[in-house]
Amino acid sequence: MEELKKKRNMSPFKILAIGFLTVILTGAILLTLPISTQSGEVTSFLDSIFTATSAVCVTGLVVLDTGTYWSTFGQGVILTLIEIGGLGFMAMSTFFAMVLGKRISLRERLVMQEAYNTFSLQGIINHVRYMLLFTVSVQLFAALILMTQFIPVYGIGTGIYYGIFHAISAFNNAGFDLLGGFTSITIFNENKIILITLAIVINIGGLGYLVLREIISGVRAKRKLKNFSLHAKVVLTISGILLTVGTIAMLIFEWNNPATIEHMSFGNKLTNAFFSAVTPRTAGFNSISNSDMSPAGKLLTMGYMFVGGSPGSTAGGVKTTTLGIVIFTLISVLKGRQDAEVYKRRISQSVVFKAMAIFMLGITIVIIGVMILSITEIGASFETILYEVISAFGTVGLSQGLTPTLSSVGKVTIAIIMYLGRVGPLTVMLALAGKQEKINYKYPEGKILIG
Template sequence: METIKKKRMISPFKILAIGFATVILTGGILLSLPVSSISGESTSLLDSIFTATSAVCVTGLVVVDTGTYWSLFGQGVILTLIEIGGLGFMAMSTIFALLVGKRISLRERLIMQEAYNTFTLQGIISHVRYMLIFTVTVQGIASLILMTQFIPLYGVGTGIYYGVFHSISAFNNAGFDLLGDFTSLTVLNENKIILITIGMLINIGGLGYLVWREIFGSIKTRKKLKNFSLHTKVVLMISAVLLITGTLAMLIFEWNNPVTMEHMTFGNKLTNSFFSATTPRTAGFNSISNSDMTAASKLVTMIYMFIGGSPGSTAGGVKTTTLGIVIFTLISVLKGRDETEVFGKRLSQPTVYRAVSVFMLGISIVIVGVMILSISEVGAAFEIILYEVLSAFGTVGLTQGLTPTLSITGRVVITIIMYLGRVGPLTVMLALAGKQEKVNIKYPEGKLLIG
């Protein structure tokens, strides 16, 4: 009876944290097997777990080249881990339960509510069904489009496989590619169809299932944008501002860069600028050399990596809504308001506290990660280390060449940061904190000087 009670007391936060860790460990063991590498030799467990973490956390940082190191079996494992990481292991277990006719318990519904950041338990199972249908549909259409480009380049069999692999990787914001030699999409940066398709997949996956469900629902009911939920309004507004601003910034900063865009046509410059503004939002692909970008472009990229995508999506980072709440709170303070106001709505204090906590925890994780890597990675420049840590935390997958040369300590640290970035720093902290209890006590008010 005591064992049963302890199981019931496990919080949703702990189940999510343990669940992701279990999937990572299983994937790491599979990737360490000789059958997973082209050479037929076993891969070190550390490198295998690093790759599995990168796949489950849909990051894309790799210590070995995906296209030339892993066998078809190994790539299949990585692709499966990406899909599980993008949808979430709770969605995969729910889908399996529905297929075998198992009833979904209230506790499992509570865990899914926490995992997908939904506001209510009502309709949570139908939401999982929608996620599956939406994912398969989008990935299927994108795969067909990419096949039209990959088949002429690599042949029918490889072209079909490349189309499916890169479609799944892009939709889940993973950033894994099969083009070889750590080149990502730089060898195809003049193919507008591939860049636009993958860029759109990244944006679609990064907006979140709840947002797309409301958008498609509004088409049927002819609901206007002003009648959308506050969540969808904030996500669409922040995402649009980031995408447009980032595209213009990349276009300006890289226009005359001889190593990246100077010799491109205007159309290719615009396409690559759009792609370069999209991928830092936790995707990990790159069409131009990251290390050869201007300092301004690198700064924009690092800021975007920290922000990431939106809640309930396949993306990582602190999320667009967190940034929005921090900005709107600042605006409200400057206006002399006591509460945070957004689009004529008032945000509750717990929502604001949670957003600020996520933001500050994110900054703290990045600072600690940079400090440790500054010691362990002898000779690496501060900018390159900061770029690597932000990429890991935002589950982005972009690098300036540091990942393959990381020390053992560096690989462990980056693995942990990828895990924290995907599961969520606040979720992990709450899981470690144990049971939360509400205290009905109010202490005397104190005063502190600020500013």
């Protein structure tokens, strides 16, 4: 009875943290089976759990080539884990509960509210239902477009399969591909239809379902951006700035780089620059060589990987709104304001504190990860290690070739960082901290010199 009571009293943070671990462990066990590999061999549990973690955390970092090592069954397991990881295991459990006609409890609704970053419990089930329908619709439409490009190259059966796999991988910002040789989609870097389709789907998946729903309803009602919610305006503003600045910057940084885009036509240069500004926001595909990018291009990519997508989306990172709040707070401090302000609205101190905590936790995780890998990965450069760790934290999946050569400790470290990046460092910390106490008093104010 005592154990049952403890389970019932588990916080939403703990349920989320344990739920993701359960899905990862289940996927890892399936991937160790001989049926999961093309050769019929048993995969080591460490490699299996690394792959399962990468799939559930929609990262895309792989120690074994997805297209050539895993069988159709193994690839199917990976694809299922990607879908569960992108949508969240609560969405899947809710779907099955609705199919079976089971009532959704209040505790389950609270977990869904935390998982999908909604403001209230009102309409949470309708939100999940809408999310599932929208996801299937976008993935199907993208798959059909990709099929038109893959079928002429790989044949009908393989072309259809590739279209479905890469559409799901892109929407969930996973970055897994089946093209083989750890090359991602570099062989199609002059195919504008594939690159633009993937980029659009990645952006849709990375905006967040609340924002997408508001955009769709706003288009129908012919509402202007100024009439959107503050959350939607901040997400769209920060995302738009990152996308525009990133495209222009990548075009400038790589213009004369013979190892990336120098020899391409202007149209292909622009498309690849645009794609390179989209994918670091946790998608993980790359159309040009990451390791051959200019130093400025690599630095920009690492910054974008750390930021990631938006809350309530399939993307990872500290999120666009967190970056926005940090910037808005800085601007307010420089203006001498007491509160962070944006679009003539005040941001509460609790939200500012949470954003600062997430930002600092993210930096701390990256620093610790780099320190560990600097010891374990002998011969790897600092830049390569930093790139790998930020990619893992942002659940991006881009790599400069370090992932397949990681040591056992390195694999475990990167797997933990991927998990923290997907579930959320603050969520994990709150889950470990236990019950939060509410206090009804304040200490006397003290003074500290800063700056």
